[in-house]
Amino acid sequence: MNNNADAPVAVIGLGLMGQALARTFLEAGHPTTVWNRTAGKADQLVAEGARLAPTVGNAIQAGTLTILCVTDYQVVHELLGASDVELGGTTLVNLTSGDSAQAxxxxxxxxxxxxxxLDGAIMAIPPSIGTPDGVILHSGPQAVFEAHESTLGALGTVTYLGADYGLASLYDVAGLAMMWSVLNAWLQGTALLRTAGVDATTYAPFARRLAVEVAEWLPGYAEQIDNGSFPAEVSALETDVRAMTHLIEESEAVGVNAELPKLIKAMADRAIAAGHGGEQYPVLIEEFSKPRVG
Structure with missing residues (x-):
C-alpha cells in the first residue's frame, strides 16, 4: 500500500463531482492538478491551491495518479487519445459512468x-465525497488498487471488488436497480394510501420499517440462489401470487396504476407455469436472469 500522504494527483473533468474529488484531495494535502475543457470551472479550485494544467497530457504527467470523471467513455477515449498524451507508466482511475463492456x-x-x-463507480453525491458516506467502488488489478489505496481513501469509503474491470459498473447498475425498486414500491403504496386520505409523511416511517425487515431476508435468500434450491420455508410462490392479485385488484378498484404489480405477477406466473409454484420467492431469479422474448 502507498502510504505517501502527499502524493500528487490529477483530476480530469470538473463537473460538480469532479470538483468535489479535486477539492477533497486538496484538503487532504495532495498536490492537485486539474484540467477541464471549460477552464473557468477550475477558478475556485485554483484559488484554493490547485494547479490548472494547460493540456490533458500535462495534467496526467503532473500526478502519480490521474482521476477521470467526465461525461462518458467516448470523451475518455477522445481526451486520452490526443496526440500530446503519453500514457506509458501512468496510473488511471476512471470514475466515469458507463457499462461493464465499456469498462x-x-x-x-x-x-x-x-x-x-482501474475502473470505478461513485455511489455517492458530491457533498458526501471525503466522508464515510462517499462510497467509491474499484475494479481491476488488485496490486494497482493497493498501491494507491491510501491516496484514494481520502475520497471516502473505497472498496475493491475484484480483477474484472466491469465489476464496478455492474455493481453500480445493480445498486440503481435496488434504489428504483424500493422507491417505486414505496410510491405504489403511497398512491394506494392517499386514496384513503393518508399522506406520504404518515406512511413513510411504516414503509421504512418494512423495507428494513425485507432487507433482513436477503442473506438467506442469497444462499438459496447460490445453492439453486428454493424450499418454501416462509411462503410458496403460488401463495405470493394470490397476494399479488389482491394488490392488483385493490389498485384498480381505487383508481391507482397497477402496471408495476402486473409486471411482477406476469413473471411469477411464468415461473409457476414452469413448475416452480411450490418454491420460495427467490426462484424468480430464473426469470430475472433471462431476456424477455417478444
Missing part, C-alpha cells in the same frame, strides 16, 4: 498504451 474495453485500450488502469 473492459477502456482497460484494454489504456493498457495497450502502457497505462495501469
Amino acid at each position: 473492459r474495453e477502456a482497460a484494454r485500450w489504456a493498457e495497450q498504451r502502457g497505462a495501469r488502469y
